[in-house]
Amino acid sequence: MSDGVCEDHVFKQVFSEQSENLRNFMYYRCGDLERSDDFVQEAFMRLWNNCAKVPFEKAKSFLFTAANNLFLNEVKHEKVKLKFRQVKRVEASNESPEFLMEEKEFKERLEKAISDLPEGQRTVFLMNRIDKKTYKEIAATLGVSQKAVEKRMSKALAALKKISKKI
Amino acid sequence: MPIDDEKKETLLARWLSGEITPEEKALLEQDPDFDNLKGIIETTDTWAPPAYDKDAAFAKLKRRQENEKPVPQAKVRRLGWARYAVAAMLVVAFGIFVFRMQGDDPLQYETNFAQNQELDLPDGSSVDLNHASSFEFVEKGGKRLAKLSGEAFFDVEKGNTFSVETPNGTVTVLGTSFNVYARDNHLEVACYSGKVRVESQGRQAQDITKGLVAVLTANEIHVKRFGVAQGKSWDATVTRLEGVPLKRVIEEMELRFGLEIDASGVNTDRGFSGSFLHKDIETAARMVFDPMNLDYSIEGKTLTLSDKN
Numbered sequence: 001m002s003d004g005v006c007e008d009h010v011f012k013q014v015f016s017e018q019s020e021n022l023r024n025f026m027y028y029r030c031g032d033l034e035r036s037d038d039f040v041q042e043a044f045m046r047l048w049n050n051c052a053k054v055p056f057e058k059a060k061s062f063l064f065t066a067a068n069n070l071f072l073n074e075v076k077h078e079k080v081k082l083k084f085r086q087v088k089r090v091e092a093s094n095e096s097p098e099f100l101m102e103e104k105e106f107k108e109r110l111e112k113a114i115s116d117l118p119e120g121q122r123t124v125f126l127m128n129r130i131d132k133k134t135y136k137e138i139a140a141t142l143g144v145s146q147k148a149v150e151k152r153m154s155k156a157l158a159a160l161k162k163i164s165k166k167i
Numbered sequence: 168m169p170i171d172d173e174k175k176e177t178l179l180a181r182w183l184s185g186e187i188t189p190e191e192k193a194l195l196e197q198d199p200d201f202d203n204l205k206g207i208i209e210t211t212d213t214w215a216p217p218a219y220d221k222d223a224a225f226a227k228l229k230r231r232q233e234n235e236k237p238v239p240q241a242k243v244r245r246l247g248w249a250r251y252a253v254a255a256m257l258v259v260a261f262g263i264f265v266f267r268m269q270g271d272d273p274l275q276y277e278t279n280f281a282q283n284q285e286l287d288l289p290d291g292s293s294v295d296l297n298h299a300s301s302f303e304f305v306e307k308g309g310k311r312l313a314k315l316s317g318e319a320f321f322d323v324e325k326g327n328t329f330s331v332e333t334p335n336g337t338v339t340v341l342g343t344s345f346n347v348y349a350r351d352n353h354l355e356v357a358c359y360s361g362k363v364r365v366e367s368q369g370r371q372a373q374d375i376t377k378g379l380v381a382v383l384t385a386n387e388i389h390v391k392r393f394g395v396a397q398g399k400s401w402d403a404t405v406t407r408l409e410g411v412p413l414k415r416v417i418e419e420m421e422l423r424f425g426l427e428i429d430a431s432g433v434n435t436d437r438g439f440s441g442s443f444l445h446k447d448i449e450t451a452a453r454m455v456f457d458p459m460n461l462d463y464s465i466e467g468k469t470l471t472l473s474d475k476n
Binding site: 150164 | 177183203218282
């Protein structure tokens with residue numbers, strides 16, 4: 001009880017552990033970096049203002065719920081346009097300019113196809129593939145069953161598999 | 168052998184989580200789209216989310232915390248202490264205005280559904296506040312005054328008179344531990360050590376000692392021995408109840424889990440002795456209603472009770 005979220009060091013620890021996950025989660029949902037950052041700030045402000053009422057182990061779910069409510073309360077949702085950083089090279093023997101062009105073009109088509117997925121499937125797919133979360137972790141974060149996560153995941157894959165490197 | 172779509176979808180999910188068997192993988196590879204899918208996953212595996220500057224984000228949050236002052240409750244309370252300290256210094260300096268300043272600044276606490284709060288009072292006493300309760304404390308004229316609505320367990324330091332005012336009566340002590348239950352028109356005080364006095368308008372005051380409980384009835388304060396051997400009957404994880412009517416158990420469960428219990432179809436005056444865990448409503452319902460031979464169904468925020476056939 002003594003080291004609650006109201007303690008500065010505990011609050012900072014929660015921020016350090018959860019803020020990036022939360023930012024990514026909101027980015028996958030709304031597709032807008034600036035707004036995702038705002039959601040994170042606002043969610044942490046709410047946690048701070050309610051710190052006496054939120055036990056440490058409930059802080060994560062409080063944050064995700066708060067950010068989610070903020071998102072749902074927005075009147076207008078923009079069209080999602082996600083962009084990712086390429087941090088590794090796709091393994092390939094061919095490095096010709098044509099190949100690199102094709103790669104870049106494929107990345108853009110894939111980003112668009114992912115952006116166009118239904119929100120639930122998109123979030124689950126990206127939390128798994130980009131944030132490397134297990135289905136179990138995703139289920140706990142979203143408050144749904146693991147079965148539901150698997151279902152969304154396979155639906156996302158079924159929708160994406162039509163995207164081919166060849167146009 | 169062709170596989171149906173549903174089976175294929177399950178396999179895809181298991182392929183990505185690495186739980187797939189070689190035989191199942193062979194099945195997937197028959198799918199003409201599987202090559203595309205492999206290419207897609209190989210590509211997304213080289214991606215990372217947009218860069219994130221955690222330190223900058225935290226600095227920004229800190230600035231907002233400084234600027235927006237609806238500081239959290241616990242902080243307000245701590246500021247309250249700072250003012251006490253100032254008041255104490257003023258005693259030395261002027262020796263006058265002290266009582267008024269202290270009297271103006273009671274400590275206030277409130278708990279919500281499903282929430283307990285342990286409080287340390289300035290006189291060294293501690294109070295464990297149960298769910299959905301409000302509590303106030305102030306030291307005034309050499310007396311310690313607390314106000315309670317709800318339920319709390321008190322462990323009082325020896326010293327000046329300590330009294331707990333509730334909407335239905337007052338409990339006065341001299342250093343002891345006791346539990347006060349004061350909701351609606353109930354008042355129930357259980358004494359665990361020392362001696363407490365329970366008073367309520369129109370009834371004769373009662374002193375109770377260790378192991379006794381005082382219960383407010385229509386025209387008196389009834390004193391009896393309580394069953395639970397030692398210690399308080401609730402904490403953050405469990406509520407124990409002994410020989411209480413079922414409706415009291417139901418009320419406690421509603422406050423603990425923040426839901427409504429529809430007991431219109433059953434007799435709620437039957438006695439109950441037992442406990443329920445605070446883990447989740449399903450566990451609690453099983454612990455209470457199964458032994459009472461009652462059926463229950465939970466839908467949304469409502470639990471409905473019915474007699475077992």
